[in-house]
Amino acid sequence: MQANDINIVVHVGMGACGLIVGLVPLLSFKGGKLHRRSGRIFTVFAGVVLLTALLADVSLRQPIALLAASLSATYQYWGSLRALYLRNRGPGLLDATMACVALAACAALLHAMDSGTASWSPMIGYSTAGFVSAIAVYDLSRSFWSRVWLRYARPLDHGLKMTGCYFAMLSAGAGNLLKHFQPWSQILPSSIGMCVMVLLTIAYVRRRSISPVMDAGTI
Numbered sequence: 001m002q003a004n005d006i007n008i009v010v011h012v013g014m015g016a017c018g019l020i021v022g023l024v025p026l027l028s029f030k031g032g033k034l035h036r037r038s039g040r041i042f043t044v045f046a047g048v049v050l051l052t053a054l055l056a057d058v059s060l061r062q063p064i065a066l067l068a069a070s071l072s073a074t075y076q077y078w079g080s081l082r083a084l085y086l087r088n089r090g091p092g093l094l095d096a097t098m099a100c101v102a103l104a105a106c107a108a109l110l111h112a113m114d115s116g117t118a119s120w121s122p123m124i125g126y127s128t129a130g131f132v133s134a135i136a137v138y139d140l141s142r143s144f145w146s147r148v149w150l151r152y153a154r155p156l157d158h159g160l161k162m163t164g165c166y167f168a169m170l171s172a173g174a175g176n177l178l179k180h181f182q183p184w185s186q187i188l189p190s191s192i193g194m195c196v197m198v199l200l201t202i203a204y205v206r207r208r209s210i211s212p213v214m215d216a217g218t219i
Contacts, residue, residue: 003059007055008056011052012173015045016173018042018048019169021038021041022042022045026163039162042166046077046166049073050073050074050077053073064113064114065113065122065123065125065128067125068106068109068124068128069124069168069175071105071106071109071129073165073168075132076165077161077162079135079157080161080162080165083155089150090143090146091142091146095142095143099137102132102133102139103137106129106136109129110129124186135161156204159200160197163193163196163200167193168190168193170189170193171186174186
């Protein structure tokens with residue numbers, strides 16, 4: 001078995017495990033022991049999935065739209081973990097730099113957009129790059145309201161970005177494995193993910209209105 005074959009097997013296996021385990025922190029009480037423990041396990045699986053995706057992107061000729069999907073999952077994964085790290089201080093130079101890198105990567109992907117494949121059409125690439133660009137612009141704006149972000153929005157930032165990472169993984173997996181159901185095999189996971197993020201936002205706002213003093217690490 002060649003190195004690329006091993007990489008694909010690890011990527012698919014860890015992706016399947018991550019999607020199963022990721023349901024636990026997604027559906028469990030946010031900030032609880034089960035949420036935190038299962039979340040740590042999911043981040044390990046997701047980290048391996050993103051690393052193997054990067055290796056595949058480097059060693060194989062991938063459609064630009066698939067590269068955009070990898071960028072979306074990776075940037076949201078990093079941003080979610082970064083939000084947890086910034087427990088006692090607002091975003092800094094590193095965060096602004098990473099946002100600029102993400103914007104530059106989106107611009108490069110849009111410039112290099114190809115005709116794609118049946119599974120990865122240019123439409124998916126354009127929409128994904130636009131979505132990542134919007135997140136990066138938001139991340140850049142946080143420097144102007146860092147105190148408000150730190151006090152009110154940081155836990156939500158973590159939750160929404162990790163949710164986005166989860167559904168980006170689900171969309172990529174469904175798109176690759178369920179090619180005969182294109183484009184719905186990718187559109188439906190992404191649409192469900194957006195609905196889940198809206199529901200999480202509503203739940204977070206309601207929870208804060210009921211209990212203004214919350215654990216800064218929960219959503």
